Amino acid sequence: MAFEKIKSSQPSVVKLLINSMKKERLSHAYLFEGEEGTKKFETALYFAQMLLCTEEEKPCGECHNCRRVRHLTHPNLYVVEPFKNSIRKQQIIDLQNEFSKTSVEEGPKIYIIKELDTINISAANSLLKFLEEPHPNTYAILTTANIHRVLPTIISRSQVVQFSSLDKSLIERDLIDEGYPDEQAKIASLVSNRLSDALSLLSDDFFLETIELVKELYRMLTEVKDSLVTHLHEHGEFIFQSNESLKLFLSIMVLHQKDLLHVRMKYTQAVVFGDALEVSKEIVSRKSKERITSELEEMLSLTSRLNHYINQRLAIDNLLIALERR
Ligand SMILES: [Zn+2]
Numbered sequence: 148m149a150f151e152k153i154k155s156s157q158p159s160v161v162k163l164l165i166n167s168m169k170k171e172r173l174s175h176a177y178l179f180e181g182e183e184g185t186k187k188f189e190t191a192l193y194f195a196q197m198l199l200c201t202e203e204e205k206p207c208g209e210c211h212n213c214r215r216v217r218h219l220t221h222p223n224l225y226v227v228e229p230f231k232n233s234i235r236k237q238q239i240i241d242l243q244n245e246f247s248k249t250s251v252e253e254g255p256k257i258y259i260i261k262e263l264d265t266i267n268i269s270a271a272n273s274l275l276k277f278l279e280e281p282h283p284n285t286y287a288i289l290t291t292a293n294i295h296r297v298l299p300t301i302i303s304r305s306q307v308v309q310f311s312s313l314d315k316s317l318i319e320r321d322l323i324d325e326g327y328p329d330e331q332a333k334i335a336s337l338v339s340n341r342l343s344d345a346l347s348l349l350s351d352d353f354f355l356e357t358i359e360l361v362k363e364l365y366r367m368l369t370e371v372k373d374s375l376v377t378h379l380h381e382h383g384e385f386i387f388q389s390n391e392s393l394k395l396f397l398s399i400m401v402l403h404q405k406d407l408l409h410v411r412m413k414y415t416q417a418v419v420f421g422d423a424l425e426v427s428k429e430i431v432s433r434k435s436k437e438r439i440t441s442e443l444e445e446m447l448s449l450t451s452r453l454n455h456y457i458n459q460r461l462a463i464d465n466l467l468i469a470l471e472r473r
Contacts, residue, residue: 153186153190156186157186157310159311160179160190161190164194164197164308174286174306175278175281175285175286175287176288176289176304177194177286177306177308178263178289178290178294178297178301178302178305178306178308179191179288179289179290179291179308179310180292180294180307180309181309181311181312182292182310182312187290187310188259188261190310191257191259191288192216192217193206194257195216195221195259195288196208196212196217198254198255198286199212199221199223199254199255200213221252222251222252223252223254223257224258224259225245225256225258225259226258226260227239227258227259227260228260228262229261232265233265233266233267233270234260234262234263234267234270235270236267236269236273238270239270239274239277242258242277243273243277246258246282246285254284255284256284256285257285257286258287259287259288259289259290260290263289263290263291263297264291264292274301275300275301278301278305287305289301289305294307295440299436299437299440302412302436303436307412307414309409309414309416309417312337315336316336318336318339318342318345319333321342322336322345322346327349329421330419330420330421330422331355331358332349334358334399334402334419335348335349335354337402338398338399348395353385353388353392353395356385357385357386357395357396357399358399360379360382361396361399361403362403362420362423362426363378363382364378364400364470365403365420365426365427365430366426368426368430368470368471369429369430374467374471375467375471376464376467376468379463379464379467386463387459387460393463394450397446397453400446400466401443401446401447402419402420403419403423403427404439405417405419406418406419406420406423406427407427407430407431407434408439408440408443410424410427410428411436442469442470445466449462449463449466
């Protein structure tokens with residue numbers, strides 16, 4: 148495993164971990180969130196090596212500890228992964244037992260739970276208890292590609308570290324190099340899979356109008372004036388042109404909604420709508436994390452239901468009404 152690759156593909160994550168270690172401000176639990184292929188597990192191993200390496204320049208990658216981490220044979224490293232598509236209670240109990248054994252060596256202990264979103268409820272409850280009792284020098288790294296499926300109680304006990312999608316961050320950089328404003332470049336890269344798609348979005352007024360519409364709807368949530376539905380009917384008729392246009396609208400709504408979670412978790416580096424930060428903060432001060440999460444889930448589920456026959460206008464109206472409910 149080439150660590151230089153992790154450094155170049157997830158530079159902000161590596162920087163965050165190195166800085167927290169230097170400042171001795173490590174969290175006891177990290178939640179690595181990012182799409183498949185973003186090297187979350189490899190980065191978790193890198194982190195374990197940082198903690199266990201015996202050399203000055205950590206991780207050296209070569210010492211006995213670094214090698215044992217790489218081969219998953221270090222007794223202070225424990226990896227849990229889904230068994231038959233889910234993480235079960237017994238696996239969490241085994242983890243706890245393993246770490247209470249004396250065979251564990253001196254120094255930090257690290258456990259990694261892969262695909263945390265597959266955890267079943269009773270296992271999640273055991274894990275929560277484990278996370279709540281502080282174990283000195285023990286670090287949890289939880290990874291998921293679907294943070295919206297992770298229990299908010301687990302999220303709130305972890306430091307969320309967002310992994311940027313590899314290709315998308317490259318697309319974003321290319322767009323910024325082409326001279327597009329940061330926010331537009333970011334949104335275009337997040338909602339498209341190829342540079343060419345992102346470029347054609349950016350040259351389309353429809354895309355820019357949709358961004359403005361979404362920002363306006365969120366801004367309106369901070370006021371008591373007009374209703375979102377009325378605003379949409381008067382200024383947002385264009386989103387109903389096609390399934391694609393409606394999907395784009397929802398994707399951009401999802402990005403703004405995720406910003407609320409990022410603001411809530413004080414992870415502002417991940418915020419997409421940077422100049423709407425005050426708006427997001429204002430909304431977050433009024434809504435619980437559970438509510439923000441369930442609204443996000445509704446947006447995602449609506450996106451997947453668009454393929455079926457549904458009354459699209461009614462569904463969007465209902466979504467907006469739910470957002471502005473007080
Ligand atoms: Zn080492």
